[in-house]
Amino acid sequence: MSKTLKKKRHWLTKVQECSVSWGGTGELTTVVELRGGAEHGEFPYIGRVASEVAVCQAGRFPASGDVLLEVNGTPVSGLTNRDTLAVVRHFREPIRLKTVKPGKVLNTDLRHYLSLQFQKGSLDHKLQQVIRDNLYLRTIPCTTRQPREGEVPGVDYNFISVEEFRELEESGVLLESGTYDGNYYGTPKPPAEPSPVQPDLVDQVLFDEEFDTEVQRKRTPSVSKMDRTDSTAPEEEEEEERRAGCLSCRRKKK
Structure with missing residues (x-):
């Protein structure tokens, strides 16, 4: 057996x-x-x-x-x-x-991974923050709430209407989306080619030890805490076959 x-x-x-x-x-x-x-x-x-x-x-x-x-x-x-x-x-x-190696939780699908909710401080939660830090080098998150004091439209967020947000969702442009405190938040896909006015981020950011990552993360709390439609993380499973009772079965046959 x-x-x-x-x-x-x-x-x-x-x-x-x-x-x-x-x-x-x-x-x-x-x-x-x-x-x-x-x-x-x-x-x-x-x-x-x-x-x-x-x-x-x-x-x-x-x-x-x-x-x-x-x-x-x-x-x-x-x-x-x-x-x-x-x-x-x-x-x-x-x-x-x-x-x-790709699995049920982490595979090539970036949108799938960002849609999952992980415990704060866990490896997956930290990786999601790293992903957003890298995304924000090339794209700007969007929200339907009103700008707060000191926030610059097009820099901190793109402030849009609910109708515009839903259009972005339906078009598949958003890598993640959800609600937080009654407002919609989302992260659009970055363009394949950066804007000509953007600096060389590889030299000036990724390899600059003096770069303040907190500047990049100041926008993430609302995004990371927002409610998502499907946020249940599937569990990684690896099947391992074990044959139990083989010896006893053979002995019975004898």
Whole structure:
């Protein structure tokens, strides 16, 4: 008789790192394709992998479809594909990639992950904050409430009507949306290409130790605390088959 038991595991148990080198010919993207990006509503993820050319000096080589979390310790969740590639090009080989195999909670669907409600202080809650920090480098959240004293429209928030908000929801532009204190809040997808007036955020923000992340997070409490339509996080499950009582069964047959 066989029995299947289900073990619940957090996606953190599936995270892996790999220091990739490719002989100095071309860029990392010539051997490891990077797909996705926040402009598509996706986490950055691994595409085609030329494992016959690239070498994993330490760790396990990422597989096609794996979600890319960090590049040399720099979080890339919530970045556009263009900005993710810019982060990669900033470093010389070997480049350390932190990836995770997609699951029920964390996969390539960025909108799905942001729709979930996690306990404050948990790893997932912190990752959602990192995602919003990166998103706010290229996009501006929107709300239907009135501006407060000191807030600048188009800088802190885009202040819009309820009708305009619903149009954004229906068009699929919003990566997350919900209500807080009776008002609607949402985070639009960033554009694939930044505005010409925007600075090079890779050099001036992501790698600037003096950059004050609290400035980026001053808008997130209302967004992170808002009520969502579907906020229940599915539990990661990994099936493990165990055969119980086989010996006793055999003995009975004898």
